[in-house]
Amino acid sequence: MKKIVLSFIYLFCFLHSYNQYKVDSMCGAKVNLDKSGKLLARYKPTIPGAAYVKAVQLAVDFLKNCPLSSSINLPLYITHCSMYRDGKGGFVGSSWPHNPIVVNGGLVQSLAIDWRNYSGDESMIDIARNVLDHQIKYGTTPANWDWGSVPYASSEAGEIIYDGASRFDTAVTDENKGRGDGSYVLECDKIGEMGIHYLKFYEITEEQKYLQAAIDCADALAKHVRKGAHGAGGLEWKSLVLTSPWPFRVKAEKGEVLEEYTSHVVENLRLLEGLVRIKDRIKLSSEKLAAYTNASNIVWAWLYGSDGPIKTSIWKGYFEDIRFDPINLNRVNNSPMEFARYLIKNPANDTEINTTVPALIWWVKNTFGEKGMNAINEQTGCYLPMGSHTSRYASICAMWFERSGDNWFKEEAYRYFNHASYMAQPDGVVQTGHNWGDEIWFSDGYTDYIRHFMEGIAAVPEWAPAGENHLLKSTSAMQKIKYSAKNISYKTYDASAREVLRLTAKPVTILVNGIAIKEIKSTDKEGWVWQPLAVGGVCRINHSKGCLLYTSDAADE
Numbered sequence: 001m002k003k004i005v006l007s008f009i010y011l012f013c014f015l016h017s018y019n020q021y022k023v024d025s026m027c028g029a030k031v032n033l034d035k036s037g038k039l040l041a042r043y044k045p046t047i048p049g050a051a052y053v054k055a056v057q058l059a060v061d062f063l064k065n066c067p068l069s070s071s072i073n074l075p076l077y078i079t080h081c082s083m084y085r086d087g088k089g090g091f092v093g094s095s096w097p098h099n100p101i102v103v104n105g106g107l108v109q110s111l112a113i114d115w116r117n118y119s120g121d122e123s124m125i126d127i128a129r130n131v132l133d134h135q136i137k138y139g140t141t142p143a144n145w146d147w148g149s150v151p152y153a154s155s156e157a158g159e160i161i162y163d164g165a166s167r168f169d170t171a172v173t174d175e176n177k178g179r180g181d182g183s184y185v186l187e188c189d190k191i192g193e194m195g196i197h198y199l200k201f202y203e204i205t206e207e208q209k210y211l212q213a214a215i216d217c218a219d220a221l222a223k224h225v226r227k228g229a230h231g232a233g234g235l236e237w238k239s240l241v242l243t244s245p246w247p248f249r250v251k252a253e254k255g256e257v258l259e260e261y262t263s264h265v266v267e268n269l270r271l272l273e274g275l276v277r278i279k280d281r282i283k284l285s286s287e288k289l290a291a292y293t294n295a296s297n298i299v300w301a302w303l304y305g306s307d308g309p310i311k312t313s314i315w316k317g318y319f320e321d322i323r324f325d326p327i328n329l330n331r332v333n334n335s336p337m338e339f340a341r342y343l344i345k346n347p348a349n350d351t352e353i354n355t356t357v358p359a360l361i362w363w364v365k366n367t368f369g370e371k372g373m374n375a376i377n378e379q380t381g382c383y384l385p386m387g388s389h390t391s392r393y394a395s396i397c398a399m400w401f402e403r404s405g406d407n408w409f410k411e412e413a414y415r416y417f418n419h420a421s422y423m424a425q426p427d428g429v430v431q432t433g434h435n436w437g438d439e440i441w442f443s444d445g446y447t448d449y450i451r452h453f454m455e456g457i458a459a460v461p462e463w464a465p466a467g468e469n470h471l472l473k474s475t476s477a478m479q480k481i482k483y484s485a486k487n488i489s490y491k492t493y494d495a496s497a498r499e500v501l502r503l504t505a506k507p508v509t510i511l512v513n514g515i516a517i518k519e520i521k522s523t524d525k526e527g528w529v530w531q532p533l534a535v536g537g538v539c540r541i542n543h544s545k546g547c548l549l550y551t552s553d554a555a556d557e
Helices: 002-017 050-064 100-119 123-138 188-205 208-224 266-277 286-303 334-345 353-368 387-404 407-421 442-447 450-459
Strands: 082-085 091-093 185-187 234-236 241-243 249-251 257-259 377-379 382-385 470-474 478-483 487-492 497-503 507-512 527-532 537-543 548-553
Touching: 050 100, 050 123, 050 407, 050 442, 050 450, 100 123, 100 188, 100 442, 100 450, 100 470, 100 478, 123 188, 123 208, 185 188, 188 208, 188 266, 188 478, 208 266, 208 286, 266 286, 266 334, 334 353, 334 387, 353 377, 353 387, 387 407, 387 442, 387 450, 407 450, 442 450, 450 470, 470 478, 470 487, 487 497, 497 548, 507 527, 507 537, 537 548
Parallel strands: none
Antiparallel strands: 082 091, 185 249, 234 241, 249 257, 377 382, 470 497, 478 487, 487 548, 497 537, 507 548, 527 537
8 A cells, every 4th residue: 555655646746747837838839848847948859959059040041031011022020020920821010110220230140140150151141231221221310410320219010211100109098108119219229239230240241331330320329428416327316317328218300308217228338349449440530439438438337336227226228119117117138138248248347247147147037037937028018928038038047157157057048948949930930929929029039039049059069069060159250151061261350359169070270361270278378179079079269360260170181
C-alpha cells in the first residue's frame, strides 16, 4: 500500500511539473516544457538557441516579400503600423496611425546591420535605403521651422506623407480623447532614434545625404536641449511639472510644448556621441562639436541627478499613440532597457554599472513581468505581454551575462527568448503577443523583434547554429561582408573595432589589411582569441590598424 501511495505522489508531482506555465498553447503552437516544467522554445526545443535564428529567418523572409499597399503599391510597413489577414490568403493595412520612425529605424538595425552581418544578404541594404529615403523625402519638417529638418514619428494610416496623426486632433470619444500625436507634432526622443540610424547607414554606405540627415537631427537636439530647476531637467516645484532635457511632444513649426517629460533620451545620446566619436573623419566643426558635447553632458547629469530616472524610476514617454500624461503616471519597459543596453556597450559612463544594470533589469522584471509566464508587458498604459518587449528584456539579460558571467541572467534570457519564439509562425507572420488578437504590428512583430534575438545570440554565441560560419557582432558598421565556403571577408567603417564570430573550425589565418594578426589569450591587445565549443568555436577579434579583414578556417588550407 505504501508503494502505491508513493507512486501516486510521484505521478502527481510529475504531472504538476508540466502544468506550471500559464497557457497550454501560444500562436497556434503547443507550449513545450522541459522535465522541470520550464519553458522551451517553439522550434527545435531540445537545442538551446536553435529557435532564435529560425524565428528571425521567418520574420526576415516575410519582410523581403512584404504585402503591398493596394492603393500606393508600397510595402505595407512604409504606410501602415500594422496589418490584418484579409481572409483570402493576403493582408490589409490597419486604420490605426502609423509609427514610421520605430519601423524605419528598426529596419536599419534589424536588417541592414544585424541580419546582413549574420547572413551576408546584401538585399537588406536596399530595404533600409528605401525606408530612409522615404522618411527624408516625405517625413521631414521644413528647414525654416523651429524644429526644422527633423523627422516625424507618426503619420496617417495608408498615407505616403508623414506629418503627424490628425486622427487625434478632434477626437471626442473617451478612447481617443487626449491621445497620441496630432498634426505636425514631433516626439523629441524619436529625432535621435531616426538620427542614429541615418548615421549608421552613412557609416555603411558613406553616402553624404544620410550624414547630413543625422547632423540635422543632432543640430535640432543641441539647439533645444534645456536645463531645469536642478541643472538639467528637474522638478519645477511651483508648478509641479517634471521636465527632462527635451520634452516628449512638441509642435514642429513654432516649438510649443505639448507634453513635457520623457525619460527616453538614450537615442539622442547615441546620435550626439556617435557624431562626436567620428568628428575628425567627418570634419565636424568646432561649434557643432561644442554644442553636441554640451547637450550630452546635460543629459548625463540629468539621468543620474536627483530628478532623473535612475533615482526616480520615472521611466515614461515613448509610445506615439498613448494618451497625454502630464502627471507622468505611465511607465514603460523599453526606456530603462535601452539605457541598460547603452551602458553595457559603453561601461565607462557609469562607475557603478554592476549595480545600475542589474537594478534596471530587476525593476523591469518586477514591474512588467507577466505572472505565470516568461513574458514582459509593454507599459502600464497597455499592460499586455508582447514578443518584442519580452525579447528586449531577454537580450539585456544575455548581454549582462556576457559581461558578468552570472548564469542567472543567461537562464533568464533563455526562458524569455523561448517565450518570444512562439510569436513567429511558420508562414512568417509574427504575432504581437500570444493574446493580442489578429492585429500584426510591424514594430512589435518585426523591427523591434529581430534585433533583440540577434543581440542575444551575439552575447551567447553557443546559441548560434553549430556547423555554420557567422559574424555575430561588430563594434563598427560593416561596409562590406562576403561569405565563402571556407572563409569570411569584410570591411569595417572603423579601423579599430572588435568582432565576435561563430565558426566551424579554428582559423588558420586572420588578415587585417593583408597582414596576419596573432592568436592571443585576451582581446585586450590586437589579435584574436579562440574559444572551442563542442562543434567549432567562437573567435573574438580586436583590430586597431585596419578595416579589411579576412578569416580562413583549417579546411581552406
